[in-house]
Amino acid sequence: MKIIQDGNGPLLQPFDLDDFRDFNRSKPRALVDKRMNEAEAVSRFINNGDYIGTELYGTVRCPQSLVNEIVRQGKKELRVAGQGVYELDILLAAGLVKALDHTYIGLEVYGLSHCLRREVESGRVEQCVEWSNAAIAWRFKAAAMGVPFLPTRSMLGTDTLKYSAAKVVEDPFGGQPIALLPALILDVGLIHVHRADRYGNAQIEGISGFAEEMARASKRLIISTEEIIPTGQIREHPEKTLIPYYLVDAVVEAPFGSHPGEMCYRYERDEPQIKAWARASREPESTQAYLDRYIYDLNDHQEYLNLIGEERLQELQAMVPGGGK
Amino acid sequence: MKIIQDGNGPLLQPFDLDDFRDFNRSKPRALVDKRMNEAEAVSRFINNGDYIGTELYGTVRCPQSLVNEIVRQGKKELRVAGQGVYELDILLAAGLVKALDHTYIGLEVYGLSHCLRREVESGRVEQCVEWSNAAIAWRFKAAAMGVPFLPTRSMLGTDTLKYSAAKVVEDPFGGQPIALLPALILDVGLIHVHRADRYGNAQIEGISGFAEEMARASKRLIISTEEIIPTGQIREHPEKTLIPYYLVDAVVEAPFGSHPGEMCYRYERDEPQIKAWARASREPESTQAYLDRYIYDLNDHQEYLNLIGEERLQELQAMVPGGGK
C-alpha cells in the first residue's frame, strides 16, 4: 500500500488509540449527578493549552454560555478545531487561540472574520492546518470509532490537502488514490443540546450536525442544555439519546445558552446582535468594548441573560412557530 | 504503508466506486410511487446470481415475506451476506445460495443450523468467506460512505481474518497493525420497516441495527413495510427518516411481514413457529414439507397470513404491551 503524498501540515493533536481506551476505561459507568454551572465546568475540565472543539453549524446550537466562560476565565494557548462563526470569533477576539485545525471561520453573509485576519496575519495564531468541513467531522468519526484514520475522496488534488496532516495512499483493494484522515481526539468537547438528564443523557432536536461524532471523540465532554429533564423521560424514548451519559463529564443548565445563536424549535438567531458583533469586530478597540460589555463585565450566564433582557429573549422565542415550546 | 497480511478469502462482490456512483446517478430523484407486491418487486429487481443482503437482527425485522417470494420464484445461485436466523436458513433450505460472506447463521438457543451444515458440508454452498457481525456492517458502511474500505481492530490475529478478504496494513500514522475491510456493495438489499410512504421514505422504531448502512450500500433496495403512511407524516418528523426515498426501488406493503420474526412495539416472535422450523429443518424431507406448506403451496403473503390465521396474529400483537399499536 503505497503512500503517494503526505500533507505538510502538523498533526496538532497527536494520538494513541490505546491511551484513549485507557482514558475511556477510567470514566465512571455509574449514574452520577453531573450538574454544575459554567464556571465550575470550565475550571474543572479545561486547561490552558488544551485542544478543544465546539459542535454547531454556523450559529445553530452554539455552546455560547460555555465559550463566554472560557473567555472570562482566560483559558489560553488553546488549540481548536475550527468550523464556526460567532463562538470561534469570540475566542479569537480574546486572543486565546494558538493553533487551528481550520475549516471555516467567517461571518457568513456578513463577510470575512476580522478577528481571524488579525490573529492569523499577525502570527498570534501560530498554525493553521487546513481541512474541509466533512474532513474534520470524519476525523471525529475516526476517533469515535476507535480507529486511526478514515478514508475519503475529499481534499484530493488540492492545496487544502497539501496544508493538512492527511496522507494520500494507493487503495490496496482498487489501486486508486485515496486520502486518509487521521483521528482527532479532543481534550474537551463542548456541545449545547435541547434536553439532558442530570447524568448527561442528551437529546437534540432536528438535524444533528456532527454532535454524535464529536461527543464520542472527546476525552472530556461538557454538555450545556436548554433544560434538564428526568431520566424517566430519557428511558421513554431511548432512541432519542444521541449522547449517552457515560461520555459526559459536566451537565450545565443554560437556557438560551446558544444566544445570539439559535436553537431550532425554541428560539431564533438574534440577527441584530450578530450584526452588532460584525460591526464591533472590525477594529480592535470596538472588539474589546464588545467583549467587556458582554463577557468580562459579567459574572455568569444569568447576568448575560439579564443584559440581553427577558423581553428580547421572549421575542426570539416568539419568532419560532409555536412560540418556541 | 506496508501490507502485513492478506486474507485468503475471495472478494465475492468486487466493486468499483465510480461505477457505483454512475449507478446512483441514474436513480430517479423524483417522488415516484413505488408501491408493488412481493411478486413484482422480486421479479423486477432480483436476478439469478445476484449478491443480496437482508437487514435484521436474529429474527427482528426479518424481511420474511420478501424472502418467501424469492424462494417461490426460485431465484438461484445467490451470493448472500450472512447474519441471520430463520430467513437465511430458509434460503439455504431451498438450495438457492451459492456463496456466503458469513458471520452467523444458526438457530440461537435452538442450536446449529442443519440447513447450513447440509449446504456447506456438501459443497453446494461453494464458498464461505468469514467475517464478524460488525465487520459486515462496517463493509456496508464503507459502501455507504462511498469509500473503498474501513479500518478496524476486529478480526486481527485470528483465522476469521485469514479466511476473509480483509487486509492487515501498518497504520501510516501510528505504525500499528490495523485491518482494512473492503466495501460491500449489494446488488439488492431487503429491509422490513415499521412505516414508509409510497416513495420509500422509511421509519424504523427502536434500535436500528444496520439498516441505515445497508440501505446506502444497496444498488437496488426493496423495502417491505408494516404500513404505508402519507408523505405528510414523513415531513412532520424528518429526523425519523432513516432511509430516504431516493435509495428505494420498491415499497411493498406487508403487514406481519416479519412473521415468524418480531417487529418491536407491534408483534412478538412466534416461538412455536420457530421451534417447528427448528424441528423440521433437521431432515431434508421434513424441511421440504415445511417449505411446501409455508411457501411453495401458497401464492402470496396474504395466503401465508391466512394459513397462520388471524387469531394467532392477534395473539402475537397482544403479547406486546399496548397491544401492538
Add this chain to the structure above:
Amino acid sequence: MTTSSYNPTELMICTASRLMEDNTTAFIGTGIPMLAAALAQKTHAPNLVSIFEFGGTGALLEDLPLAVGERRSFHRALAASGILDVVETAQRGFIDYGFLGGAQIDPYGNLNSTVIGDHDAPKVRLPGSGGGNDVGSHCWHTIAIMQHDSRRFVPRVDFITTPGYLTGPGAREEAGLPRGSGPYRVVTPLAVLGYHPQEKRMILLATQPDVSVEQVQENTGFELLLAENISQNPPPSPAELSILRDDVDRDRFYI
C-alpha cells in the same frame, strides 16, 4: 446597470435559479444559492430537492433559510440527518448540483477561499474551505457564483481550496476524484460561463443583459474561450422579480 429595474444580486439569483432543474438534487449553501433554490421551487422547479450540508434533505423552502443549519433548512423535509450522511451521500454520487463561491477562480474552475498570498504568511486570511472542498469533490456538477473582475478571475489561484479541473483534462481522475464530476457553470453579474468539454478551460456561454463580450473579457484576468454562439441572457422577468421580492426574500434579508 444601476439604472436597470433590478440590482446585480437579483440578476445573479435569477440566473442561478434558471440553472436549477426540476427533479434534481442540489447541495445548497448560504446566500444566493438559497434564494435561487427557493425561487426555482416557486417557479420552474417545484420538485427541486434541496440538500443542506448539516442534514436537511428535501425541505420545502417556503421560508428563506438564513443559514445552512437552521430550522428552515429542514422545514417539512423528507429527512433530517447530519453532515456526514449528507456528504457521504454526495460521495456516493447522489447529489447532482453543488453551489460554490470563492475569492479567486482560475481557467480550470479551481477555487480559492483560504488565503491571499502565502499560506504561512498570508496577506489576507480568508474563511477557509468550509464545505466547499467537499462539494467540489463529490457533486456531479458544480456551479460557482462569483463577482466578476480580474482580481477574482486569475490565471492561477494563490491556493487551491476546492478542486476544479485542477491542471486540466484527466487531472481530477488522476488525483482520485470521482470520474465524470467537476465544474459546470460560473454565474456572475456579467456572464454565464462553462467549461470546454475537451480542454476543461473556462468558456463564455452567455452575457448578462446589456453586457458585451468585450466587457466580460476585460474583467477576466485570463483569456476566455468563446462559445460558437454566445447568447445574451434575458433580464429577470417581472414574475421572477415579484416572486423574489414579495415572497422568497419578503423580509429583504439578502436583496
Add this chain to the structure above:
Amino acid sequence: MTTSSYNPTELMICTASRLMEDNTTAFIGTGIPMLAAALAQKTHAPNLVSIFEFGGTGALLEDLPLAVGERRSFHRALAASGILDVVETAQRGFIDYGFLGGAQIDPYGNLNSTVIGDHDAPKVRLPGSGGGNDVGSHCWHTIAIMQHDSRRFVPRVDFITTPGYLTGPGAREEAGLPRGSGPYRVVTPLAVLGYHPQEKRMILLATQPDVSVEQVQENTGFELLLAENISQNPPPSPAELSILRDDVDRDRFYI
C-alpha cells in the same frame, strides 16, 4: 449433580451472575449471559449497564430478552442505537465485560465457533463468529461460558474464530489488538477458570460444588495451571434460585 436441587444451567447462570460487578458495562449475548445479567440486576448489581449488540444500552431487564435485538433488550434503556455504535463503543474502550461461547476453547482462551475440521472441507460447519470476534477483540475482559469436556477444552482449536491470548504473552498487542484487553474467566458446570497473569494460560481458580480438581482436569484436554488456593464455589443460594425461577425466567424459556 442430578440429585442436587438445581440444574447445571441454573448453576452456570448463578456463577456467571456473581462475576458481574455493579456499575460496570457488560456486552450481553443470547442465552445464559442474559439470565445472568437479569439475575445480577435483581440481586447484587442493580446498576449493571447491559449493552446489547444491535443497539440497546442500559435497559432495565425486568422482562427477559429472548434475543439480542428484540424490544426487551432496550426496554426503558438509556440509549437505543445500532450495531456499529455499540461495537465502536467497545472499540473505544467503554465496555468492561463481554460474554462469549464456542464449540472449542484452548489454553490461551482462543475460541472456535466457525468449523470443526478443515475450513474448506468441514466436518461440522458451525454458526460462525457473529459478534463473538468483535466482543473478544474490544471488550476489556471476556468471560467464556462453556460446557466442560475434553472435546471442547482442546490443546489447539481447529479454527480461531475469536481471539483469546492467541499464542501467549504479548501476542494480542503484536497482532494490533487493544492493549490490556483479553480473556478473564471461563465458567463451566465444573469450574471457574482464569488466566495466569504472566503466562496467559488457563488456570483453575475454583471448582463448582461437589466437583474435584481431578474431575476438572480429567474433562480438560490440556494441562491446567492450578491456583495456589483453589476455592469451591458455594451452590446457588435459595434466594438466587427463587429470583431466577420465579422472576427472571418465570416463563421457563431457558431453565
